[in-house]
Amino acid sequence: MPRPSEPTRERIVQAASALFYNEGIRRVSVDEVAAKAGLTKRTLYYHFKSKDDLVAAYLAARDQPNLALFRKWFAETDGGLPVKVEAIFKNLARSARHPKWKGCGFLRTSAELANMPGHPAIRIGAAHKKKFEDWLRTTFAEQGIADPLKLARQILLLLDGSFAVVLLHRDASYMETAGEAARTLIETALGKPRRKQG
Amino acid sequence: MPRPSEPTRERIVQAASALFYNEGIRRVSVDEVAAKAGLTKRTLYYHFKSKDDLVAAYLAARDQPNLALFRKWFAETDGGLPVKVEAIFKNLARSARHPKWKGCGFLRTSAELANMPGHPAIRIGAAHKKKFEDWLRTTFAEQGIADPLKLARQILLLLDGSFAVVLLHRDASYMETAGEAARTLIETALGKPRRKQG
DNA sequence: GTATGTATACTAACCAGTGAATATACACAA
């Protein structure tokens, strides 16, 4: 039965996403993705020209929803800039306590494919992180922060650090530690009255 | 020619380290490791009971030298606590600019094997990071920091974040950004006179 | 003459990608 096409492609990406995120790229075979999507490998290769292409689609599908979530958490939190940013980390900690959580798909893919620097999936991951950084930088600039780019980069480092450390230790409390560090850095940049952290 | 034994085992670990770090765990076959070590796979399986065992040996061999390097960079830098810690990041930035640099072997392995939470390699990685954190915590405690554990965790987050971000973007300047953030956090914890970062 | 160490040759499974054929839906003609 032809003529679905877009739904089919969507279904393949859904299946690929679940498998690649949970098991890793190289661990998952194209056959497994096809089986999970309920079709044959040959059909999958009709919609995607290679496994690399499928991996790229997996990450591309994560880009917008991920950023939207961060923006939502930021927007729905009442308070000043430090509090709103810290809220992102608190919400992330909640996600990370879910048993199926396995870190950041972009970072894990870039780690697994580190021997293929030009791989499309890595470019998509890099662009995703740049978008997040840009959003922070713009937000900080609007608040009159002196060096908004530097502060945005520092927050990004804390975010990605917490992804990596929480994945390694399976201890989501690091996510909250990162949030506190972010708050301290933002308060310092704002020139807020100093207050020993603790 | 029998009777070398320990040198042989060592040679295998050396070969495995180069390959696993450069190419990734699942990408590298046991045959490749054996070939690089100049012997057959069967001999390799005489010294290691499985590939997992070999992966564990690869990371175990990285543990001490890595920590020693951080301690060395810290010790050989003149100045206060913030400057000495920042020096670690500066030295790391220099390493990261080397073309063969591919991030932190512990983090990349934990990302690749995230679907096997009990894997020995992940436990070795977690223990390694704990050792680093413990060293920082002890050092901070000796300097009278109020909450040395929290600060040590924050620095660890920045360190591992910079590993991840620099690997993704291939831009070692993030390592220096992380160093500045570390300095800011330490100065804040020390109650130093506030100074807008920038 | 036995522990230790090494090599040859193999198994059984897996995997990315393809060749050839087929089925369906729809446009258009009769």
Next chain:
DNA sequence: TTGTGTATATTCACTGGTTAGTATACATAC
């Protein structure tokens, strides 16, 4: 209304290659 061509979509069966791990035999040192 009915037949027919064509692009779209799907399947079966296959290839050539790779992989972790092993059965068996052989060599060296002490």
